[in-house]
Amino acid sequence: xxxxxxxxxxxxxxxxxxxxxxxxxxxxxxxxxxxxxxxxxxxxxxxxxxxxxxx
Amino acid sequence: xxxxxxxxxxxxxxxxxxxxxxxxxxxxxxxxxxxxxxxxxxxxxxxxxxxxxxxxxxxxxxxxxxxxxxxxxxxxxxxxxxxxxxxxxxxxxxxxxxxxxxxxxxxxxxxxxxxxxxxxxxxxxxxxxxxxxxxxxxxxxxxxxxxxxxxxxxxxxxxxxxxxxxxxxxxxxxxxxxxxxxxxxxxxxxxxxxxxxxxxxxxxxxxxxxxxxxxxxxxxxxxxxxx
Numbered sequence: 009x010x011x012x013x014x015x016x017x018x019x020x021x022x023x024x025x026x027x028x029x030x031x032x033x034x035x036x037x038x039x040x041x042x043x044x045x046x047x048x049x050x051x052x053x054x055x056x057x058x059x060x061x062x063x
Numbered sequence: 064x065x066x067x068x069x070x071x072x073x074x075x076x077x078x079x080x081x082x083x084x085x086x087x088x089x090x091x092x093x094x095x096x097x098x099x100x101x102x103x104x105x106x107x108x109x110x111x112x113x114x115x116x117x118x119x120x121x122x123x124x125x126x127x128x129x130x131x132x133x134x135x136x137x138x139x140x141x142x143x144x145x146x147x148x149x150x151x152x153x154x155x156x157x158x159x160x161x162x163x164x165x166x167x168x169x170x171x172x173x174x175x176x177x178x179x180x181x182x183x184x185x186x187x188x189x190x191x192x193x194x195x196x197x198x199x200x201x202x203x204x205x206x207x208x209x210x211x212x213x214x215x216x217x218x219x220x221x222x223x224x225x226x227x228x229x230x231x232x233x234x235x236x237x238x239x240x241x242x243x244x245x246x247x248x249x250x251x252x253x254x255x256x257x258x259x260x261x262x263x264x265x266x267x268x269x270x271x272x273x274x275x276x277x278x279x280x281x282x283x284x285x286x287x288x289x290x
Contacts, residue, residue: 009069009072010069010070010072010073010074012162013073013074016074016081016083016161016163017163018163019081020074020083020158020161020163020164020167021163021164021167023083023084023087024087024158024164024167024168025167025168027087027088027091027142028138028139028142028168031088031091032091032094032138032141032142033134033135033138034096035091035094035096036114036134036137036138036141037134038096038097038098039097039107039110039111039114039115040097040099041111041115042101
């Protein structure tokens with residue numbers, strides 16, 4: 009069974025981890041998602057009073 | 064040189080270049096890195112949806128410390144599903160049929176979950192070795208059995224992916240050879256076999272996606288036990 013051939017084992021292992029650690033995470037991290045959904049928290053934030061800054 | 068059906072899994076080289084390097088490097092061209100612009104095209108939107116929904120779905124059962132693993136799990140999922148699906152195209156090589164790659168991914172990640180469990184909560188981690196409600200007489204036997212099942216996890220993880228993909232590719236090659244051989248002899252049977260081949264290919268597409276998902280899901284479950 010050619011998968012059991014020990015010759016390229018280490019090279020395949022190292023190379024695959026290299027790609028897995030260096031190439032893919034930056035591509036995934038660059039996907040940003042705006043419009044964060046509001047967390048459903050039980051406490052309602054106090055309504056901040058708003059007044060015209062008459063000046 | 065006598066060719067056997069297993070030769071498709073030999074790491075291919077061409078003019079001295081190991082083609083597995085190309086098979087591991089080039090697929091990521093299909094995932095354009097998003098810029099800081101808000102305007103996305105269709106491809107970026109779809110990939111973003113997939114990444115977002117997958118991460119949310121996978122992290123549902125994990126507690127907050129487990130969320131540190133979000134990036135590595137999603138990277139692993141993208142890695143495996145891309146390699147699996149691209150391997151179904153003709154004349155491509157599937158790196159995930161190589162035991163070295165799959166064991167190389169499974170063993171360190173499993174070991175990481177075990178070490179995290181033993182460092183942070185050793186009692187709970189060792190407590191997994193004895194299920195609740197075990198009759199007293201069975202305790203020694205069950206601890207041995209559970210330890211064996213713990214150590215067989217990385218092996219199963221790696222070999223599951225390898226075997227599923229290898230078996231799928233092998234079946235496709237066998238049935239395709241059968242169609243080819245039967246065509247001049249019994250065309251009707253060849254057409255039926257070609258139908259079987261078509262259905263098998265659809266199955267292999269599903270298997271490619273499911274096996275990638277199962278790999279990542281099981282790792283997240285092992286993490287959930289230990290974190």
